[in-house]
Amino acid sequence: MATNRLWRTLSAFNPSTRRWAPVSSRNAQSQVTQRLSLTSWNIDAFSSRAVSRAKLILGHILEGPKSPDIIFLQEVTPDVRASLLDDARVRAAFLVTDAEDQTSFEKVPFATMTLLSSARFASGLNSHKEGDVIEGGKKLMLGRVSRVTLPSKYGRDGLCVDVIPPTTPGTVFHFINVHLDSLGDTLHYRAQQMEILANVLREPGCGGGIIAGDFNAISPEDDELVDKNKLVDAWVALHGRADPDGATWGVGVERRDGLGPGRLDKITMMGLSAKEMEVLRPGSIEIPRPGEESVEIPWSDHCGLRCTFTI
Numbered sequence: 001m002a003t004n005r006l007w008r009t010l011s012a013f014n015p016s017t018r019r020w021a022p023v024s025s026r027n028a029q030s031q032v033t034q035r036l037s038l039t040s041w042n043i044d045a046f047s048s049r050a051v052s053r054a055k056l057i058l059g060h061i062l063e064g065p066k067s068p069d070i071i072f073l074q075e076v077t078p079d080v081r082a083s084l085l086d087d088a089r090v091r092a093a094f095l096v097t098d099a100e101d102q103t104s105f106e107k108v109p110f111a112t113m114t115l116l117s118s119a120r121f122a123s124g125l126n127s128h129k130e131g132d133v134i135e136g137g138k139k140l141m142l143g144r145v146s147r148v149t150l151p152s153k154y155g156r157d158g159l160c161v162d163v164i165p166p167t168t169p170g171t172v173f174h175f176i177n178v179h180l181d182s183l184g185d186t187l188h189y190r191a192q193q194m195e196i197l198a199n200v201l202r203e204p205g206c207g208g209g210i211i212a213g214d215f216n217a218i219s220p221e222d223d224e225l226v227d228k229n230k231l232v233d234a235w236v237a238l239h240g241r242a243d244p245d246g247a248t249w250g251v252g253v254e255r256r257d258g259l260g261p262g263r264l265d266k267i268t269m270m271g272l273s274a275k276e277m278e279v280l281r282p283g284s285i286e287i288p289r290p291g292e293e294s295v296e297i298p299w300s301d302h303c304g305l306r307c308t309f310t311i
Contacts, residue, residue: 023123208271
């Protein structure tokens with residue numbers, strides 16, 4: 001299938017101008033292997049108090065003992081996007097997609113966003129000096145950012161950031177944040193989406209990369225799509241298929257439709273090596289109800305995923 005791209009940018013917050021500004025890519029040098037961590041979370045657009053819940057999820061991600069280098073977020077509403085861009089922690093420490101405009105949020109109820117640690121990735125506003133190194137080697141360089149157009153009932157796409165590691169300065173790795181089509185009647189869309197995205201990792205000059213996020217894998221046929229497209233499912237590689245702790249949706253709740261917990265969210269890769277992976281359980285937030293007792297709901301109906309890998 002042909003691949004169409006809508007080119008986007010990464011932006012860094014400039015304290016002197018107090019604006020988010022696009023950053024440029026650089027070429028990389030040196031020969032090292034680096035260890036990176038990724039956290040992916042569908043933050044649930046439709047439950048009450050979306051902005052407050054998103055702040056709690058972000059705090060849980062950033063303030064834990066293992067703050068990630070890469071954050072993939074799904075179901076980001078325009079209000080949540082504005083909250084993320086206004087967060088002092090994000091402004092100080094991350095390069096962010098979709099800061100320049102709201103184009104990706106038009107005509108859809110929500111979209112994906114990607115955040116990359118400015119301590120690990122070099123940009124035009126925060127480039128390292130010659131010889132400046134971090135643990136594991138020099139910073140990784142950033143290439144282009146795009147949204148891969150996908151056949152979709154719901155206007156879904158793949159948010160792709162190109163990363164150039166110091167180990168292979170002539171090779172690009174694609175880090176793709178996804179929210180595949182929802183519900184049982186869109187399996188044919190998810191199959192097409194997975195094929196297109198896996199082929200992006202096989203483009204000339206690409207050494208592989210990551211496809212991660214909400215796969216909406218609600219059926220056995222969905223689980224077969226990862227193997228069919230010759231991707232490595234990081235959870236299966238590290239924990240096996242039978243591990244009961246891998247569910248990311250429907251955990252700890254009783255549903256009227258009878259659906260049990262499922263591993264709807266995944267981190268898959270090609271050309272990289274998964275080292276550690278865990279499921280991040282959401283906390284709860286109180287929702288006031290006028291004239292009634294308040295109720296508590298989870299931060300999201302999805303759990304998050306954290307994965308450490310080498311590149």
